[in-house]
Amino acid sequence: MLLVSLTIVFVIVVMALAPMASLANAVPSPIILVALLVCLIPTTIGALVPAIGIAGMDRLVQHNVLATSGRAVETAGDVDTLLLDKTDTITFGNRRAVGFYPVPGVSAEELVSAVRLSSLADETPEGRSIVELAAQRGVNEPTLEFLESRARVGSLDLLAVEFTASTRMSGLDLVEDGNRREIRKGAASAVERYVAEAGNKLPEAAAAQVQRIAESGGTPLIVADNGKALGVIELADVVKCGMRERFEQLRTMGIRTIMITGDNKVTAAAIAAEAGVDDFVAEATPEDKLAVIKREQEAGHLVAMTGDGTNDAHALAAADVGVAMNSGTPAAKEAANMVDLDSDPTKLIDIVGIGKQLLITRGSLTTFSVENDVAKYFAIVPALFAAAFPGLGLLNIMGLSSPNSAILSAVIFNALIIILVPLALKGVKYRAVTAGQALARNLLIYGVGGLRTVYWHQNHRSAHLTHSGAELI
Structure with missing residues (x-):
């Protein structure tokens, strides 16, 4: 959008040069007009913006x-x-089981056995850590291979229930001699619903353990057997x-x-x-x-x-x-x-x-491009019409004496793009600061610094003119 705007300004200025020159009876030659057409084209943004994007992808x-x-x-x-x-x-992300907490009326051995069964088919790191902790508590049987071998000979029906985002539970279904056993472990709220659907209620001791583990930053999992809560597993993460x-x-x-x-x-x-x-x-x-x-x-x-x-x-x-x-x-x-x-x-x-760095780099180069184009107008227009409009001499801050010198200065401005290509590729260093801090810094450096530069230039030029006048006298 900015490139389009600068191009529109460029077209208007170039089209207006010849009529303004004719009104001032200072019509430039066609060669000069063509040179102005080439020099005033807004080249910087169009050339550097693609380079900035490619450099961002490269980073x-x-x-x-x-x-x-x-x-x-x-x-x-x-x-x-x-x-x-x-x-x-x-x-x-490597949560590990660090504790099993049975509810009143359930023995530690009964809970550990159910916990192990619920995690036999769970290949996640959490599931593996639960099986390992159960082994440390002395429960190593049965193995998944043993249950699968029994299922193959028909003495047992076995179904692994995988975790899903909707159920937020996993476990095993076992059917032996007509007796069905559903073992589930999962998120506290999911298992609590599962227990309620079975007509049971989550024991207060289990709810208290869930609250304690959660407040400490751990992850509580509840284990249930046939719709009855047996206890809580504590997973720790860092x-x-x-x-x-x-x-x-x-x-x-x-x-x-x-x-x-x-x-x-x-x-x-x-x-x-x-x-x-x-x-x-x-x-x-x-x-x-x-x-x-x-x-x-x-x-x-x-x-x-x-x-x-x-x-x-x-x-x-x-x-x-x-x-x-x-x-x-x-x-x-x-x-x-x-x-x-x-x-x-x-x-x-x-x-x-990296995205912030790319935006800052693009903003810096865009600012330079706008200043570059404005500087070209201030260099060319006063030098071109100073003879016809003496008042424009005040804008000729570069002291250019002819259209040819103005065109040469514009060519030098355009050549600066070669210097900026490495900047576009490397990018401007980004510092994480608030908007207020960035505004204060920019006002101090560019605002006060810019005014000081203009003041120094005016004093230097006044001293130069005074010295030149003294020499003429």
Whole structure:
């Protein structure tokens, strides 16, 4: 848009030069008019903006991130809301079982046995850690291979129930001699509903353990056998070092952070407070992610998020900046406009920083381009019409004496673009400061500094004119 505006100004000025010159009886030669046409073309922005976009994509490649376009990198610089998954992004994600807590009336051995069965088919790190802790508590049997062998010979019916975002539970169904046994473990709210549907009630002791674990920042899982709650599993996770400082830096940049987690509200609040995020969404489903994105966008915000699953595809496509993990599904990578080859969700913070750097670089070069074009007009117009309009001599601050010298100065201005190409490729260093701090700094450097430069130039020119006049006398 700015390039179009400058081009319109350029066309108007060039078309007006010949009529103005004819009115002043100082019509320049066709050669000079053609030279002016070439010199006044706004070249800087048109030449450097594509280079800036390509350089931004190249900097992302150096971080092992592929972007579909330079526009996606620019959008990352305008992002003011980040949606971050808790697991693997804010916390290490390697949650491990650290405790089993049976409810009154249930023995520790009975709980550990049920816990082990519920996790035999669970291949997640959490499931493996539960089986390992059960082994430490002396329960090693039965193995999944033993149960599967019995199922193959028909003495047992076995069904592994996988975790889904809708049920938020997993476990095993066993049928032996006509007796059916459903063992489930999962999020507290999900298992509580499951228990209620079976006509039972969650014991107060289990609810108290869930509250205690959640308040400490852990993740509580409830285990149930045939619709009856047996006890609680405690999973511990650790917030990554330096996350609070990084979120404080994002806050300084004017970016709001929202943590998305499937944990309950108490656990989510504890992790959010420890990490220093601005807001959180607890017990979230993929549909909740999409709803949060639409809500933020309707409020006028630009949203970035990460994802790796097929169920994240809609949210990745809806986000202004969607970063898919390379380890994710094809649907997620197709929906996103960036792909992280290292599958590191924390890179979203670095991507925003690179986008900010790109915007600042483009702004700096755009400012120079506008000043360059204005300077060319101030150099050429006074020199061209000074003889016909003596008053224009006051604008001839460069002291040019003829149209030829003015054209030569414009050519030198255009040649400066060669010097700026490395700047466009390398980028301007970005510092995370608030808008108020940036404004104060710019007013001090460019405002006061600019006035001081003009004042020095006027004094220097006045002294030069006085000295020249004294020599003539």
